Amino acid sequence: MIIAVDGPTASGKGTVARAIAAHFGLPVLDTGLLYRAVGYQTQLNHGDPDDAADALAACDFPDALLDDPALRYESTGGLASRVSVHPAVRKALLQRQLDFAGQPGGAVLDGRDIGTVIAPHADAKLFVTASPEERARRRHGEMVGRGVTVSFEAVLADVHARDARDTGRADAPLMRAPDAMLLDNTDMDRDAALAAAIAFIEERRKARG
Numbered sequence: 001m002i003i004a005v006d007g008p009t010a011s012g013k014g015t016v017a018r019a020i021a022a023h024f025g026l027p028v029l030d031t032g033l034l035y036r037a038v039g040y041q042t043q044l045n046h047g048d049p050d051d052a053a054d055a056l057a058a059c060d061f062p063d064a065l066l067d068d069p070a071l072r073y074e075s076t077g078g079l080a081s082r083v084s085v086h087p088a089v090r091k092a093l094l095q096r097q098l099d100f101a102g103q104p105g106g107a108v109l110d111g112r113d114i115g116t117v118i119a120p121h122a123d124a125k126l127f128v129t130a131s132p133e134e135r136a137r138r139r140h141g142e143m144v145g146r147g148v149t150v151s152f153e154a155v156l157a158d159v160h161a162r163d164a165r166d167t168g169r170a171d172a173p174l175m176r177a178p179d180a181m182l183l184d185n186t187d188m189d190r191d192a193a194l195a196a197a198i199a200f201i202e203e204r205r206k207a208r209g
Contacts, residue, residue, distance in 0.1 A: 001026065001106035002121070003201060004114035007128035008174060009077065009162045010135035012185055012193065016128050017110035019194045020201065024108075029100045031111035031118070032080060034093050036071040037061045039079025049082040058083070059092040074143055074150075074158075081162045084112075087171040094118070112166055115177035124204040125180035126197055132159050134186045 003020060007013035014030055021028035039049055041061040047054030070076060083089050090113075101107055101119045109118060115125035130138075136156035143150050166174035176182060181200045185193040 001123045001205065002101055002119050003106070003108045004119050004122040004125040004177070004180070005108065005110040005128060006112055006115050006126070006174070006176070006180065007110075007183075008112070008135065008166060009081070009159060010139040011128045011130050012138070012190070013110050013126075013128040015190060016126065016183070016193060016197055017108050019190075020197055021108040023194075023198055024201070026106055026108050027100070027103070028108040028110070029097070031093075031097055031109055031114065032077075033066060033071060034096065035080040035084045035089070036076050037065045037068075038089055038093070039081075039083045040068070040071055040076050041065060042083060043079060049079050052086040052088055055083040055086050056088045056092060059089055074139070074148065078158065078162070081165050085165055085169040085171075090171055112174040113172040115180050116175060117172045120177070123208060124201040125177050126183050126200065127176040127180040128183045128185065128193075128197075130184060130186040132156065132163065135159050 001024065005013050005017040017028055038055060038058045038061060041058035042049045042055055045054065045058055047058060049055055097109065097118045101109055111118065115122055133156065136152060136159045139159065140150065140152045140155040143155065183193060183197060
């Protein structure tokens with residue numbers, strides 16, 4: 001069983017994907033982490049994330065980088081959004097994602113183009129989202145909790161900027177697959193969102209026999 005979980009930044013899609021994977025006993029891949037690794041490696045290389053050649057060179061990052069805590073930094077998320085607009089980067093990372101999705105028994109993948117590009121044949125697709133203001137509120141709370149000094153207005157502006165890049169890129173833009181469940185969790189807690197997701201997946205499993 002392949003489950004695709006897509007959505008914009010700070011939507012909670014990663015939390016939903018990990019919980020779904022645990023519930024169904026499936027491996028999970030945060031595909032955004034791959035782009036974070038490329039963005040961070042570009043920085044380590046003293047390259048420009050907006051330059052396609054520099055970003056492509058960073059795709060040859062060591063596997064150990066995926067375990068680096070720096071990939072979870074807010075600044076690294078911004079780098080990931082910038083390198084992901086380059087078609088060459090997306091092509092370079094495509095096979096790694098396809099291999100993960102195609103493993104025996106299935107998998108859960110979360111990202112921005114799983115249901116539309118990576119696994120359009122997925123057994124169940126979810127598009128997890130929330131209002132920009134709510135996503136910024138959550139992200140701001142996380143950052144303040146880590147001791148980062150930043151204004152809510154700055155975080156909201158960053159959310160809008162990432163949304164614009166992700167939905168506006170020419171190659172594999174962020175969009176909801178026609179057959180994906182829309183899970184707007186603006187006014188939902190984590191348990192309610194997970195329950196809704198699991199119920200949808202179970203319905204899809206029954207429909208497919």
